[in-house]
Amino acid sequence: MSFRSESGVVLPMVLVFMIALTIVGLALLHATVLEHRLTTREVYRNQAFFLADAGIDHLTYKLYLWEQPDLIDWTPLGDGQYKVDAYWLATPRYAESTGQRLKDGEVKAEQKIRVNIREESIFFHAVFGDEGIKMSGGSFVDGDIGTNSIEDGAITLTPGTIVTGTADVGPGGDPSTVISGEVNISGILSALSEPRPMNPYPLPPQLIPPPPLVDSGPLSIGGGDVEDILGGPVGGPPEYYYYSEITVNGILNIDGPATILVDRLRTQGGGGAGLININVSWPDSVIFYVTDEATLAGSGIVNVNEALGAEQDARTLYIYGTETCSSISFSGSRDLVAAVYAPEADISCTGTSYLFGSVMGNTVDVKGNPEVVYDPKLGGPTVASIFVLRDWRQVS
Numbered sequence: 001m002s003f004r005s006e007s008g009v010v011l012p013m014v015l016v017f018m019i020a021l022t023i024v025g026l027a028l029l030h031a032t033v034l035e036h037r038l039t040t041r042e043v044y045r046n047q048a049f050f051l052a053d054a055g056i057d058h059l060t061y062k063l064y065l066w067e068q069p070d071l072i073d074w075t076p077l078g079d080g081q082y083k084v085d086a087y088w089l090a091t092p093r094y095a096e097s098t099g100q101r102l103k104d105g106e107v108k109a110e111q112k113i114r115v116n117i118r119e120e121s122i123f124f125h126a127v128f129g130d131e132g133i134k135m136s137g138g139s140f141v142d143g144d145i146g147t148n149s150i151e152d153g154a155i156t157l158t159p160g161t162i163v164t165g166t167a168d169v170g171p172g173g174d175p176s177t178v179i180s181g182e183v184n185i186s187g188i189l190s191a192l193s194e195p196r197p198m199n200p201y202p203l204p205p206q207l208i209p210p211p212p213l214v215d216s217g218p219l220s221i222g223g224g225d226v227e228d229i230l231g232g233p234v235g236g237p238p239e240y241y242y243y244s245e246i247t248v249n250g251i252l253n254i255d256g257p258a259t260i261l262v263d264r265l266r267t268q269g270g271g272g273a274g275l276i277n278i279n280v281s282w283p284d285s286v287i288f289y290v291t292d293e294a295t296l297a298g299s300g301i302v303n304v305n306e307a308l309g310a311e312q313d314a315r316t317l318y319i320y321g322t323e324t325c326s327s328i329s330f331s332g333s334r335d336l337v338a339a340v341y342a343p344e345a346d347i348s349c350t351g352t353s354y355l356f357g358s359v360m361g362n363t364v365d366v367k368g369n370p371e372v373v374y375d376p377k378l379g380g381p382t383v384a385s386i387f388v389l390r391d392w393r394q395v396s
Contacts, residue, residue, distance in 0.1 A: 044101040044109035047080060049394070051099025052113045055082035056389065059095055063117075063387045066202040079103070086117065093117035095389070112396045115389040121382050122197070123339050123358040126165060126374035129154075130198045130343055130362050135161040135181075139349070139366040143358075143374025144168070144187065148195045150178055157181030161366075165374070168192050197386055198343040198360070201320040203289060206240045207261045218245040221252055223269055231256025234284060251275045257284040265294040265319075267302060267334065274334075278303040278317050285383060287318045293345075294319060294328045296336060296353075303337040314339045314357030314375035315382055321345040321361070330355060330370070339378055 054077055062069050072084035080102050086095040094116050101109040126143025127133055132154040133145055144165040147154050150173030157163065158181060166187035169178040175189035176182070182189055221227045231254055232239045238257040245264045246252070257280055265288060267274040274297075278286045286303075288294075296302060303317040314337055321328060321342025328347045330336060335354040340347065340361070347361035349370040357375045366372065378384075 041109065045111060047078075048099040048101040048109040048111040049113075051077060051080045051082045051101065052097045052111045053099070055084040055097030055099060056095075056113055056115060056392070058082070059084050059086065059097065060389055063389070064197040064199055066199065066386070068387065088117070093387075096395070110396070111394065114393055114395045116391040117387050118390050119385045120388050121379050122201070122341060122384050122386050123360065123378040123382070124196065125168070125360065126358055126372055127364050127366065128196065128358075128360040129347075129364040130196075132156075132363050134363075134365045134367070135163070135184075136367040137161070138369040139371075140369075141165065141366065141372045141374075143372070145185075146192070146196070147178070148192070148198065149173070150191075152177045153180045155179045155181075157184045159184075163187070166190065171195060197388075198362075200323045200325075200343055201289075201341055201384065203261070203322070204240070204259060207242070207259065207289065214242065216241060216243050218247070219243050219252075220245075220247045221250040223249045225250035226253065227251070228253045228255055229258055229260070231258035231280070231286070233257075234280075238287070248274050248276060251277065253277045253279060254286050255279045257286065259287045259289070261289045261291070263290075263292045265290050265296075267296045267298060269298045274298045276302045280316050282313050282315045282377075285316050285318060287320065287383075289320050289322055290325045290328070290342070291322045292324065293326060294321075295331075296329070296334045297331045298334055302335065312337045312356050312375070314378055317357075318384055328361065337375075339375075339382075339384060341384065 058072055070086055074081045074083045080100050082097060082099045084095055084097045094114055097113045099111050100107050125146045126141050127145045129147050131149050132147050134156050136158040139161050141163045145163055146168035148170045150170040155167060155178060161184050163185045167179055167185045167189050169175050169191050171192050171194055173191050179189060233256060238259045240259050242261045246262050247266045249269045280286060317338040319338050319340045321344060323344050325342050325345045328342050328345050330353040331350045333352045337356045339357045340359045342361045345361050346363045347359055348365045350368045353370045355372045358378050359372060
């Protein structure tokens with residue numbers, strides 16, 4: 001009997017099979033390592049991007065505080081850092097934020113974001129209340145209204161009130177619940193894409209000690225009396241003044257550009273009394289910084305001088321409330337041509353007062369039969385402006 005021996009065949013087959021498995025395993029290992037590297041690199045890139053975005057947020061915060069930094073130097077955050085360079089002399093102005101993902105002190109990824117810096121007026125509404133607006137009686141607003149709040153009823157309009165403009169609520173808010181009495185609003189109801197900046201307007205360096213301010217004491221003008229504040233030259237720098245209190249029962253003439261820091265500002269009386277005549281024309285202006293309260297009561301007009309022969313221009317008078325200013329009120333039949341910005345104050349407009357310009361505060365209460373009319377010139381070139389970031393794009 002003869003047969004063919006097959007001894008020794010299994011071992012080569014096993015070796016071939018193991019080599020094949022090894023090759024497949026090595027290929028899978030290589031693919032896994034490569035995928036891990038790519039994933040890690042992408043994660044690092046994303047983290048660097050978010051670090052650059054954090055730099056943009058940091059710059060936004062600085063701008064909302066009225067600061068204009070040329071550089072925010074390397075700032076550590078998490079597993080990386082960011083830096084922001086602002087180019088204020090470029091046309092257009094822009095800022096570039098660089099984010100770096102670090103590991104053991106080594107830069108693993110870097111991303112950059114560029115945004116344009118634009119100058120925009122802070123007076124973007126006829127009436128704006130950071131926390132809310134109330135309108136009642138026969139009050140009337142010709143212009144847009146808005147709030148940063150998203151609370152139900154933050155904007156409340158009772159029957160008889162009228163708004164001939166749009167109404168904005170805080171980002172993410174539902175206008176149908178934030179606004180009560182929306183039928184009294186003629187324009188579109190919408191939510192803001194981002195909160196409106198509401199920080200006190202900064203004092204100029206000339207009003208910040210040192211040098212110490214010269215206290216001119218209280219200025220009280222009796223009925224029938226006339227007082228003058230000279231101000232600066234036409235088209236020139238303003239003069240700076242500080243008064244603990246200004247009370248006007250007679251007439252106060254301000255005859256040139258002036259910046260006045262006052263703790264309490266009051267106008268009283270009627271029949272042509274309690275007047276403040278702002279004898280300047282744009283681009284000159286008079287600015288009041290109020291540290292405590294302002295009460296414009298009685299009858300008469302604040303900031304209208306017919307001798308100038310010019311149309312009403314709210315840019316010629318600014319009333320700013322500092323961070324300690326708690327209230328500003330307009331009552332009686334007091335008329336006012338001005339831009340009012342007091343983000344920490346509760347503002348009230350009552351009686352039959354007429355305000356041409358803009359009113360912006362923490363809360364705004366318009367009741368009785370007052371009328372607020374927006375001055376569209378406030379939306380253009382104005383000294384009351386803030387820098388904002390627009391046209392965001394990734395550059396690397």
